[in-house]
């Protein structure tokens with residue numbers, strides 16, 4: 001039986017096959033010219049890290065396979081402004097629809113509402129999607145090592161760098177980390193969530209953090225709820241954290257963002 005990552009990879013390949021017929025690389029290149037420059041995603045994470053703390057990539061996500069519907073009252077433009085006012089350094093915006101109820105328009109609307117660098121949170125199985133991401137305005141893309149082989153990962157990263165974007169290379173275990181460290185991107189995310197069985201444990205970042213070098217920028221991802229969690233992860237040497245659900249469930253998102261960063 002296929003797990004969720006295999007299911008997503010299958011429908012993404014089908015989706016890309018259709019999309020690339022309707023939108024050629026030339027069309028995307030024209031849109032990129034109109035999109036303006038990238039905003040420096042990795043740079044912002046380093047520049048905004050507080051001593052003893054972590055800079056924040058705040059995620060805009062309506063639903064997920066593990067949690068179902070997370071936020072009914074969902075306005076990407078407003079949420080982006082709340083995150084910026086609360087002190088986030090960057091945004092992560094889901095564009096996958098079947099599993100996360102996301103959309104490309106969520107990305108464009110959120111990025112257009114703020115001056116923060118934004119990562120397009122998508123499941124990339126083809127370099128065409130990287131070009132598409134830049135045409136939407138993306139400042140960074142996500143490379144999930146659990147979903148693709150090393151050769152495709154290298155191609156996705158090269159394409160991202162070609163367009164001036166950063167690539168957040170996401171790992172969940174020592175083997176994926178070992179593979180990630182052979183790639184050209186210095187931005188490494190440790191996902192505390194196992195994307196195949198949805199188990200979440202902050203100890204995953206604690207266990208893998210020692211593998212990166214001082215040249216890498218380490219991002220702890222998923223399952224972060226309290227300033228205590230932030231303190232715990234800051235001790236691993238991570239630079240940044242990626243937080244979705246715990247902020248998406250709040251009534252006052254600006255205040256919740258400030259509270260999380262107040263260590």
Ligand SMILES: O=C(O)c1ccccc1NCC(=O)[C@H](O)[C@H](O)COP(=O)(O)O
Nearest residue numbers: 064065066193195221222223243244245
């Ligand atoms: O979260 C899921 O259910 C999921 C399933 C399949 C692929 C990816 C998935 N999530 C992506 C993420 O891990 C999170 O959106 C991100 O790291 C933020 O996590 P959280 O703060 O726990 O919402």
